[in-house]
Amino acid sequence: MLLCQQNLAKKLLMVFKMKLTAKLEERLGISLMYIVVLSIIILIFVMFILLFKMSWPAITKFGFHFITSKEWNPVKEQFGAWPFLYGTIITSILSLMIALPFGVSSAIFITEIGPKKLRIFLGTSIDLIASIPSIIFGMWGLFYLVPFIRETLTPLLKNSIGFLPFFQGPSFGISLLAASLILSIMIIPIISSLCRELFLSVPVTYKEAALALGATPFEKIKLAVLAPSITGIVGAAGLALARALGETMAVVMVIGNSPHVSLSLLSPGATMASILANEYAEAGADLHLASLCYMATLLFIVTMLVNSISRFIIKYFKPKAFRGL
Amino acid sequence: MMDNTCNNKKNDENINIVLKVKNLSAYFADNMVVKNISIDYYEKSINAIIGPSGCGKSTFLRSLNRIHETVLDARVEGNVILDNIDIYDPSVDPVEIRKKIGMVFQRPNPFPSMSVLENVIIGPKLHGGLSKNALIELAEACLRRAAIWDEVKDKLNKDGTSLSGGQQQRLCIARALALNPKVLLMDEPTSALDPIASAKIEELMKELKKHYTVVLVTHNMGQAARISDYTSFLMSGELIEHSETSDLFTNPKNKQTEDYIMRKFG
Numbered sequence: 001m002l003l004c005q006q007n008l009a010k011k012l013l014m015v016f017k018m019k020l021t022a023k024l025e026e027r028l029g030i031s032l033m034y035i036v037v038l039s040i041i042i043l044i045f046v047m048f049i050l051l052f053k054m055s056w057p058a059i060t061k062f063g064f065h066f067i068t069s070k071e072w073n074p075v076k077e078q079f080g081a082w083p084f085l086y087g088t089i090i091t092s093i094l095s096l097m098i099a100l101p102f103g104v105s106s107a108i109f110i111t112e113i114g115p116k117k118l119r120i121f122l123g124t125s126i127d128l129i130a131s132i133p134s135i136i137f138g139m140w141g142l143f144y145l146v147p148f149i150r151e152t153l154t155p156l157l158k159n160s161i162g163f164l165p166f167f168q169g170p171s172f173g174i175s176l177l178a179a180s181l182i183l184s185i186m187i188i189p190i191i192s193s194l195c196r197e198l199f200l201s202v203p204v205t206y207k208e209a210a211l212a213l214g215a216t217p218f219e220k221i222k223l224a225v226l227a228p229s230i231t232g233i234v235g236a237a238g239l240a241l242a243r244a245l246g247e248t249m250a251v252v253m254v255i256g257n258s259p260h261v262s263l264s265l266l267s268p269g270a271t272m273a274s275i276l277a278n279e280y281a282e283a284g285a286d287l288h289l290a291s292l293c294y295m296a297t298l299l300f301i302v303t304m305l306v307n308s309i310s311r312f313i314i315k316y317f318k319p320k321a322f323r324g325l
Numbered sequence: 326m327m328d329n330t331c332n333n334k335k336n337d338e339n340i341n342i343v344l345k346v347k348n349l350s351a352y353f354a355d356n357m358v359v360k361n362i363s364i365d366y367y368e369k370s371i372n373a374i375i376g377p378s379g380c381g382k383s384t385f386l387r388s389l390n391r392i393h394e395t396v397l398d399a400r401v402e403g404n405v406i407l408d409n410i411d412i413y414d415p416s417v418d419p420v421e422i423r424k425k426i427g428m429v430f431q432r433p434n435p436f437p438s439m440s441v442l443e444n445v446i447i448g449p450k451l452h453g454g455l456s457k458n459a460l461i462e463l464a465e466a467c468l469r470r471a472a473i474w475d476e477v478k479d480k481l482n483k484d485g486t487s488l489s490g491g492q493q494q495r496l497c498i499a500r501a502l503a504l505n506p507k508v509l510l511m512d513e514p515t516s517a518l519d520p521i522a523s524a525k526i527e528e529l530m531k532e533l534k535k536h537y538t539v540v541l542v543t544h545n546m547g548q549a550a551r552i553s554d555y556t557s558f559l560m561s562g563e564l565i566e567h568s569e570t571s572d573l574f575t576n577p578k579n580k581q582t583e584d585y586i587m588r589k590f591g
Binding site: 116203205206207208209210211212213214215216219223224227228230 | 390392395397420421423424427428430432434435436437438439447448451452497500501504
């Protein structure tokens with residue numbers, strides 16, 4: 001009897017202990033997750049603060065004039081970000097203009113037109129482009145795209161629309177145009193896969209409504225797929241733009257890294273990211289280093305902004321009926 | 326004229342057959358969901374289709390304007406004759422057929438990116454040939470016919486999706502009417518609406534009967550009994566019985582029909 005009671009007490013104690021440890025484990029697990037997540041966010045903040053601190057000498061010296069100043073001369077210790085800002089804007093916008101039609105139409109083809117069996121294969125293939133390391137794009141650009149621009153594309157452009165200010169001057173192949181083309185290939189998968197998700201989320205009932213009104217398959221796509229998704233497409237374009245703004249390696253290899261502002265797309269240039277990669281290792285003077293950090297801070301802010309605005313658009317500007325249905 | 330002939334249309338030679346369905350079967354891949362159905366639909370009548378869930382009544386309806394075949398692996402066998410033309414003839418363009426046979430869906434589906442006005446005129450606008458003024462006049466006529474003009478005349482430029490559910494459904498009816506179809510297919514048009522909005526749509530259907538032939542799929546037996554002239558009872562894809570509504574509900578010829586009606590009403 002006594003033994004029995006003792007046994008029971010032991011068992012009870014064990015259960016109690018197990019419960020206690022389970023509770024402890026749970027608490028520990030949850031707080032661990034909190035810490036991990038928080039540390040990621042804190043890390044970003046710390047990165048930003050550090051960057052800001054390192055660029056402080058340049059900020060006090062040049063102020064906002066840094067953004068508009070055209071001269072970048074490490075020897076004279078004159079630093080202005082405008083040529084790089086210009087290169088970044090031109091290459092990103094141009095690449096977006098090239099990639100958007102490709103991305104959107106590939107998404108339409110995959111979700112609406114192509115044979116079902118081909119859809120998955122095509123979708124995955126396009127997504128795989130995103131997983132190619134950017135250095136490989138850079139090498140392909142340097143070995144194939146740059147000579148192609150120099151020998152084939154330039155004469156073609158000069159002979160047809162050469163009077164435009166965008167195609168003046170000599171062409172070495174290494175150029176803003178080369179960088180834009182490489183970037184456009186790199187951002188097509190982003191646009192394509194976001195648009196695919198978007199188009200698949202359009203309720204079938206709109207497509208059927210269009211068909212029932214005697215719309216042709218193309219009219220159906222226009223009415224019931226593209227029109228309701230327009231804000232989402234803008235958001236997708238924004239996310240792709242953010243990627244193009246920050247892309248470094250491939251750009252460094254084909255843009256020529258020359259800090260000059262030229263309207264001609266055939267002339268070499270530089271982007272904010274490319275100049276950072278190019279000069280950071282060799283920056284001797286403190287002010288040079290601080291100016292590069294200042295530029296990094298600007299890039300950081302711009303990409304963050306473009307990214308958050310696009311995410312906001314995608315999330316909150318869906319047509320009302322999407323949420324209702 | 327409509328009302329006095331209502332009871333014995335079948336024998337009346339003057340009433341035209343608008344839509345003749347002959348041996349229609351519909352499939353999803355190898356699964357036959359509509360089995361060899363033949364029905365004649367008379368001009369200016371409301372024809373209800375009733376039956377348990379999954380009996381193929383929606384698929385049957387969707388086969389009448391060739392929208393069933395837009396689903397992957399779906400296909401149809403048999404003939405549907407409209408104006409002496411078999412809509413399933415290989416030479417016929419389904420796009421042309423869908424202009425003549427309008428459709429209203431279970432859930433109101435005005436285009437979310439368009440205003441009330443744009444939603445009504447989108448059909449004629451797609452097919453072209455009408456001036457802007459003509460389109461606006463047409464829009465008013467259709468909205469009036471769909472009994473929604475008074476409610477929306479001050480918000481023609483608001484989003485179509487900003488209206489209430491019942492209004493959206495009547496807007497969709499107006500949108501279908503804008504193409505002046507011969508036949509109007511309605512796939513449970515009131516199932517997503519509250520009783521008052523449903524009643525309004527039922528009233529509207531009675532009005533529409535004066536101009537169009539309506540084929541109505543409904544899960545609501547009361548609705549079929551209230552407004553239809555003819556009723557078909559489908560079960561497991563087969564047409565069990567098709568006769569005048571008053572006959573079918575008071576004196577069903579088939580035991581299955583009787584059981585179904587008794588169970589639903591009782």
